[in-house]
Amino acid sequence: MAVVFERPKALLDVPTHYCPGCTHGVIHRLVAEVIDELGILDKTIGVAPVGCSVLAYDYFTCDMYEAAHGRAPAVATGIKRSVPDSVVFTYQGDGDLAAIGTAEIIHAAARGEKITTIFVNNAIYGMTGGQMAPTTLPGQVTETSPYGRDVNTAGHPIRVSEMISTLDGAVYVERVSVDSVPNIIKAKKAIKKAFEIQLKGLGFSFVEVLSICPTNWGLSPNESIKWLRDNMIPYYPLGVKKDATTGEVK
Amino acid sequence: MAEKVLMKGNEAIGEAAIQAGCQCFFGYPITPQTEVAAYMSRRMPKVGRVYLQAESEVAAINMVYGAAGTGVRVMTSSSSPGISLKAEGISYIAGAELPCVIINIVRGGPGLGGIQPAQSDYFQATKGGGHGDYKLVVFAPASVQEMVDLVQDAFDVADKYRTPVMVMGDGMLGQMMEPVEFKERPKKELPEKTWAANGLRGREKHNIINSLFLKPEELEDHNNKLQAKYKEIENNEVRYELYNCDEEMDLVIVAYGTLARICKNAIKMLKKEGINVGLIRPITLWPFPTEAFEKVMDKTKNGFISVEMSCGQMVEDVALSVNGRKPVHFYGRSGGMVPTPAEVANRIKGIVGGAK
Numbered sequence: 001m002a003v004v005f006e007r008p009k010a011l012l013d014v015p016t017h018y019c020p021g022c023t024h025g026v027i028h029r030l031v032a033e034v035i036d037e038l039g040i041l042d043k044t045i046g047v048a049p050v051g052c053s054v055l056a057y058d059y060f061t062c063d064m065y066e067a068a069h070g071r072a073p074a075v076a077t078g079i080k081r082s083v084p085d086s087v088v089f090t091y092q093g094d095g096d097l098a099a100i101g102t103a104e105i106i107h108a109a110a111r112g113e114k115i116t117t118i119f120v121n122n123a124i125y126g127m128t129g130g131q132m133a134p135t136t137l138p139g140q141v142t143e144t145s146p147y148g149r150d151v152n153t154a155g156h157p158i159r160v161s162e163m164i165s166t167l168d169g170a171v172y173v174e175r176v177s178v179d180s181v182p183n184i185i186k187a188k189k190a191i192k193k194a195f196e197i198q199l200k201g202l203g204f205s206f207v208e209v210l211s212i213c214p215t216n217w218g219l220s221p222n223e224s225i226k227w228l229r230d231n232m233i234p235y236y237p238l239g240v241k242k243d244a245t246t247g248e249v250k
Numbered sequence: 251m252a253e254k255v256l257m258k259g260n261e262a263i264g265e266a267a268i269q270a271g272c273q274c275f276f277g278y279p280i281t282p283q284t285e286v287a288a289y290m291s292r293r294m295p296k297v298g299r300v301y302l303q304a305e306s307e308v309a310a311i312n313m314v315y316g317a318a319g320t321g322v323r324v325m326t327s328s329s330s331p332g333i334s335l336k337a338e339g340i341s342y343i344a345g346a347e348l349p350c351v352i353i354n355i356v357r358g359g360p361g362l363g364g365i366q367p368a369q370s371d372y373f374q375a376t377k378g379g380g381h382g383d384y385k386l387v388v389f390a391p392a393s394v395q396e397m398v399d400l401v402q403d404a405f406d407v408a409d410k411y412r413t414p415v416m417v418m419g420d421g422m423l424g425q426m427m428e429p430v431e432f433k434e435r436p437k438k439e440l441p442e443k444t445w446a447a448n449g450l451r452g453r454e455k456h457n458i459i460n461s462l463f464l465k466p467e468e469l470e471d472h473n474n475k476l477q478a479k480y481k482e483i484e485n486n487e488v489r490y491e492l493y494n495c496d497e498e499m500d501l502v503i504v505a506y507g508t509l510a511r512i513c514k515n516a517i518k519m520l521k522k523e524g525i526n527v528g529l530i531r532p533i534t535l536w537p538f539p540t541e542a543f544e545k546v547m548d549k550t551k552n553g554f555i556s557v558e559m560s561c562g563q564m565v566e567d568v569a570l571s572v573n574g575r576k577p578v579h580f581y582g583r584s585g586g587m588v589p590t591p592a593e594v595a596n597r598i599k600g601i602v603g604g605a606k
Contacts, residue, residue, distance in 0.1 A: 041450065042449060042450045042451055042452065043449040043450075043451065044449065045320075045447055045448070045449055047316075054462065055462075057458045057460060058458075060456070061450075061456055062449070062450060062456055063447035063448065063449055063450060063456050063457050063458070064447065064456060064457075064458045064459070064460075065315075065316065065319055065447060065458070065459040065460070066346075066458070066459065066460040066461065066462050067312065067315070068312060068315075068338055068339060068342050071308070071309070071312035071315075071339070074304065074308075074309040074310075074312035074313050074315075074316065075312050075313070075315050075316035075319075076316060077302070077309075077313050077316060078274065078276065078312065078313035078314060078315060078316020078317035078318075078319075078320075078324070079316040079317065079319065079320055079447075079448075080316075081274055081300045081302060081313070081316075081317065082273065082274055082300070082316070082317040082320040082322045082324070082448070083320050083322075083448045083449065086320075086448065086449045103305050103306060103308075103309065104305070104308075104309055104312070106305075107304075107305035107309065
């Protein structure tokens with residue numbers, strides 16, 4: 001009998017710690033499938049963040065690092081500069097990348113580091129239990145914005161992809177979502193393209209993935225999908241923000 | 251014998267690192283160590299290696315973490331406020347057991363402090379700096395030549411024990427010019443870096459560079475492993491110089507770095523006045539050379555004086571080493587004030603009671 005679906009070689013056969021309904025598992029799988037399809041497992045090195053995906057190093061079969069909070073792009077820079085023929089990716093959440101690690105991501109992009117960043121945006125700090133993130137939407141209730149995010153005091157959410165796309169060192173920037181099968185297929189295409197750009201040595205590639213957090217949003221997985229579509233996609237529009245390989249800038 | 255060249259301390263650090271096989275340097279400008287980065291930016295590309303100016307000291311030390319994890323020799327350099335920023339990364343590097351060399355050309359603090367030479371980062375370097383139970387091996391050279399030798403040794407010690415090593419000089423040492431010789435060094439037997447995460451490349455199991463141990467039992471085991479390693483370093487790597495310590499002494503100075511050289515001049519001045527003073531010069535600040543004190547304990551009449559360009563930091567380790575057996579005195583200047591030999595001599599005369 002032909003095998004039509006199996007675990008990617010880039011993922012270990014272990015249970016993950018992610019909450020029921022969480023989309024980290026889907027995104028891990030997309031990254032792993034891309035590593036398999038490109039045949040780069042042997043030279044790929046991943047960098048896990050601090051946040052919900054802190055234990056990603058236990059799930060991928062390639063060599064892995066666990067970085068300090070927000071510092072993954074700097075760690076990835078050190079790796080890639082030391083081993084230029086490796087394929088280096090960071091996997092970071094929105095607290096890690098868009099708050100404490102803002103300097104590191106901006107400068108890795110500006111330098112055109114030949115690395116790939118998978119940025120998982122679920123508009124909340126998940127691991128610490130649902131606090132306001134830099135990506136939390138206006139009015140969104142979290143543990144530390146109990147009356148809803150008030151932009152007058154807590155400021156405005158950051159559209160990271162749009163910001164990164166203004167930097168000359170960033171070659172490819174796309175925002176995708178994993179809320180539906182068609183979008184998951186698009187997300188995989190974007191991740192694959194991002195890795196291919198690194199393999200070609202063109203510069204920095206960045207894929208923002210809109211993701212759900214049923215546990216901390218206080219919604220069922222299905223309600224969470226709906227919330228993402230109704231609230232996140234309007235604020236964080238999907239699509240290619242920049243593709244220097246075609247000259248496309250949105 | 252290699253040729254002697256006249257070099258500024260900061261530049262000699264860079265050249266020493268290159269000759270020790272340093273593959274990557276990640277820096278950030280800060281006075282008074284900026285010449286290290288400038289030298290590396292000139293030289294590293296010429297020898298086909300990596301120089302990169304980071305966006306911050308925080309990023310620089312995390313680049314070190316990344317590079318060290320792949321198994322290459324890597325260095326960063328900074329000065330006091332910058333080392334504070336690196337403290338987070340240094341803790342992670344120690345936790346993940348990565349070898350690297352960190353240069354600290356110390357200036358006065360706290361806060362932005364000043365840019366003149368100081369030794370006020372002694373506590374930070376030897377007692378932690380970052381969070382958690384870890385130790386840094388800390389070398390304290392007293393001349394440009396010794397800095398060159400110790401930077402090269404630092405890479406070997408780092409690789410041998412999989413641990414970060416700091417070479418700490420004061421601003422004077424970074425800025426002064428002295429003749430140096432880059433000696434031919436015998437190849438050291440060092441353990442293979444089988445732990446390096448540089449891509450599987452046919453290896454079956456992935457390597458993970460990590461300092462996270464969520465289970466208390468595992469973190470305690472990890473800490474015990476680190477402590478055993480630190481014990482081994484304490485047993486093997488202590489370095490110090492004894493100067494003028496052969497006969498009966500009125501007092502023994504404990505001083506390190508360029509200040510130890512000033513103290514030697516004070517000792518010569520006092521000798522002319524009939525006062526015999528010895529010197530313990532710690533070359534490793536951690537592990538602290540406690541054993542040196544045993545060698546002079548019975549020969550010093552008035553005990554010890556810790557002479558520092560700080561407000562009394564090393565004196566605590568001196569007191570621990572002396573353990574109440576003899577008096578421990580202190581003389582310190584701070585803020586970038588460098589004591590003269592005469593000032594040190596006067597303070598000593600105040601203790602031993604003038605000329606004999």
